[in-house]
Amino acid sequence: METSLDATAEQPRGLWLPLITPFRDGELDAASLRRLIAHYARAPLDGLILGATTGEGLTLDEAELERLVMLTADALAASDRKLPVYLGLSGSDTRKLVKTLARTAHWPIDGVLIACPYYTRPSQRGLVLHFEAAADATARPILIYNIPYRTGVNLQNEAMLRLAERANIVGVKDCCADPAQTAELLRLRPPGFAVLTGEDALAFDALSRGCDGAILASAHLETEAFAAMMHRLQAGDRLGGATEWQRLADLPKLLFAEPSPAPVKYALWRRGLIDSPEVRLPMTPVSPTLAAAIDARMLPGLSAA
Numbered sequence: 001m002e003t004s005l006d007a008t009a010e011q012p013r014g015l016w017l018p019l020i021t022p023f024r025d026g027e028l029d030a031a032s033l034r035r036l037i038a039h040y041a042r043a044p045l046d047g048l049i050l051g052a053t054t055g056e057g058l059t060l061d062e063a064e065l066e067r068l069v070m071l072t073a074d075a076l077a078a079s080d081r082k083l084p085v086y087l088g089l090s091g092s093d094t095r096k097l098v099k100t101l102a103r104t105a106h107w108p109i110d111g112v113l114i115a116c117p118y119y120t121r122p123s124q125r126g127l128v129l130h131f132e133a134a135a136d137a138t139a140r141p142i143l144i145y146n147i148p149y150r151t152g153v154n155l156q157n158e159a160m161l162r163l164a165e166r167a168n169i170v171g172v173k174d175c176c177a178d179p180a181q182t183a184e185l186l187r188l189r190p191p192g193f194a195v196l197t198g199e200d201a202l203a204f205d206a207l208s209r210g211c212d213g214a215i216l217a218s219a220h221l222e223t224e225a226f227a228a229m230m231h232r233l234q235a236g237d238r239l240g241g242a243t244e245w246q247r248l249a250d251l252p253k254l255l256f257a258e259p260s261p262a263p264v265k266y267a268l269w270r271r272g273l274i275d276s277p278e279v280r281l282p283m284t285p286v287s288p289t290l291a292a293a294i295d296a297r298m299l300p301g302l303s304a305a
């Protein structure tokens with residue numbers, strides 16, 4: 001088992017971007033990916049996640065995932081920005097996940113984001129054994145992704161805290177949708193176990209309550225403002241954070257009005273950052289109504305013309 005090539009990301013914190021995967025005519029679009037990386041390498045981000053929900057990871061085969069990782073590593077090297085990169089590697093078959101972790105051990109990534117196994121609704125014990133098997137199969141940092149409304153199962157705090165004892169399980173992307181569960185986890189977690197919110201619409205509340213950071217598809221747009229909001233809250237300036245949030249709060253509503261990442265991709269395409277808003281089935285492009293609403297939010301002059 002190989003260790004990470006750049007171990008700067010032991011405990012992920014701050015604002016992380018779950019990068020979209022650009023497609024053109026059904027293929028991974030390398031030119032758009034390079035443009036995106038060059039753009040976000042200049043942004044106030046603390047890390048990138050490839051192939052997560054927003055990155056349509058479930059639609060990428062292993063060759064595409066590898067190409068995505070390699071192109072990103074090259075583009076980051078060209079930009080001279082050291083930004084930790086995690087890769088979404090989820091699945092509902094523990095054995096397959098373990099094999100994938102072994103096969104990808106030499107890829108230039110700093111950690112992996114692993115969602116709870118979906119659809120099969122295992123017990124808490126099954127979930128613990130699944131993540132323990134993953135932790136045994138890699139030396140890389142693992143960020144657990146707890147999102148019951150997508151996977152059908154909630155990793156409860158008792159199980160989470162047990163997993164937090166493992167040296168390379170470094171935190172959770174928390175989308176449990178239960179403020180009491182998150183508050184209890186923040187209170188009971190061991191030092192060094194990071195809690196990052198992945199709920200765009202609730203980012204202000206989660207960061208106000210003490211989350212260590214956020215992983216937000218919405219931060220593809222207005223990245224500076226999302227970072228400013230987080231930095232103000234982390235500095236104890238709640239009013240300043242609230243002022244930033246007031247300018248941002250409508251964005252997650254717009255970008256999640258239809259299944260993500262079609263709205264984000266549409267917005268990035270309109271901004272000229274990617275060459276096509278293409279998504280892969282079963283995702284579908286945004287409706288004309290939502291497209292017009294996004295234009296009105298992003299390009300007010302243009303849409304009024």
Ligand SMILES: O=C(O)C1=N[C@H](C(=O)O)C[C@H](O)C1
Binds near residue numbers: 147150216217
């Ligand atoms: O890409 C992700 O992973 C994200 N997941 C959340 C989701 O699944 O809805 C939202 C977050 O903005 C990014």
